[in-house]
Amino acid sequence: MKKHLKKLVLLSTLTMMISQGAIGVYAVDYSNGWHLNNGKWSYFDNGTLRTSWFKDKNGEWYYFDSNGIMQSGWILYNNNWYYLYSNGVMAHSCYIGDYYLNDDGAWTNNVLSDDKFNSNDVKSLIEKLGYSSVERVVDYENSNDKYSSLYRYTWCDGKGDNSEYAAVNIFDSGSISILLRKNGTIFNENLKKIFECVFPENGQRLFNEIDGIKENKSLILGNKNVEIKIFDDSIGIMIG
Numbered sequence: 001m002k003k004h005l006k007k008l009v010l011l012s013t014l015t016m017m018i019s020q021g022a023i024g025v026y027a028v029d030y031s032n033g034w035h036l037n038n039g040k041w042s043y044f045d046n047g048t049l050r051t052s053w054f055k056d057k058n059g060e061w062y063y064f065d066s067n068g069i070m071q072s073g074w075i076l077y078n079n080n081w082y083y084l085y086s087n088g089v090m091a092h093s094c095y096i097g098d099y100y101l102n103d104d105g106a107w108t109n110n111v112l113s114d115d116k117f118n119s120n121d122v123k124s125l126i127e128k129l130g131y132s133s134v135e136r137v138v139d140y141e142n143s144n145d146k147y148s149s150l151y152r153y154t155w156c157d158g159k160g161d162n163s164e165y166a167a168v169n170i171f172d173s174g175s176i177s178i179l180l181r182k183n184g185t186i187f188n189e190n191l192k193k194i195f196e197c198v199f200p201e202n203g204q205r206l207f208n209e210i211d212g213i214k215e216n217k218s219l220i221l222g223n224k225n226v227e228i229k230i231f232d233d234s235i236g237i238m239i240g
Contacts, residue, residue, distance in 0.1 A: 032044055032045065032047070040069045040070070041069070041088065042064065042069060042070065043062070043064065043068075043070070049068040050064050050068060051064050051065065051066055051067075052064060060090070061089070061105065062089065063075055063082070063084060063090065070088045071084055071088070072084045072085065072088055080106040080107065081099075081106065081107040083096045083099075083101060083105070083107075090105045091105060092104065092105040094204045094205060094208070095204075122170055122176065122194065122198060123170060125194065126168055126194065129190045129193065166178065166179065166181070166190070167179045167180075168194070171240070175239060176194075176198060176239045177236065177237065177238045177240075178191070178236070178237040179234055179235070179236050179237075180234060180235055181233060191207065191210070192204070192207045195207050199221050202221040205221070206226065209228065210235065210237070213228060213230065213235070214230070215230060224239055224240060225239075225240065226239050
């Protein structure tokens, strides 16, 4: 009888606490946006759980399985392989390991040839990027190397002190040398555009190699050798 009475008192107390707001009762709002449940991300769009592909307002693509769980790593979709970073964003126009992902994010063996580039296209590009001090040099000697002809371009910070942030040499032989100041973040976008002009499908890869580099490095892209050298206050890139 006493036990039964205690249960009634406890039930009555809980009912009173809830009615007075001492214990909150909340409904989870799944009407819109991202939701984390048991360490797994899902996305609701006006109350509808997203599945398959989803493009956010920033233009990034994500993939959710049939249960609405965001995926990461390699996935196979419609006979194509895609790679999703740990944050769910789909990789595209880049290499993941030795695998190239095209503009749509699909793994492809169809990589454009980077064997040759059009030097006129490169010259036109860097002029549009605002380079100045164009100079035609004949029989230019640099250490033990001698080049028949080159165009030299420089890009300054615009502060009036003519401080060079980057210098680009384009040789008639099909080689390019680039010297840029360390921490010159304002030049990064221009550098990427130059790389993508020289290497249509490997430009992003080369840009990633430069980012955060700590020591000299050599690699081969297409049939071109790329030498990256670290100096005290600058980074040198020789493509040829």
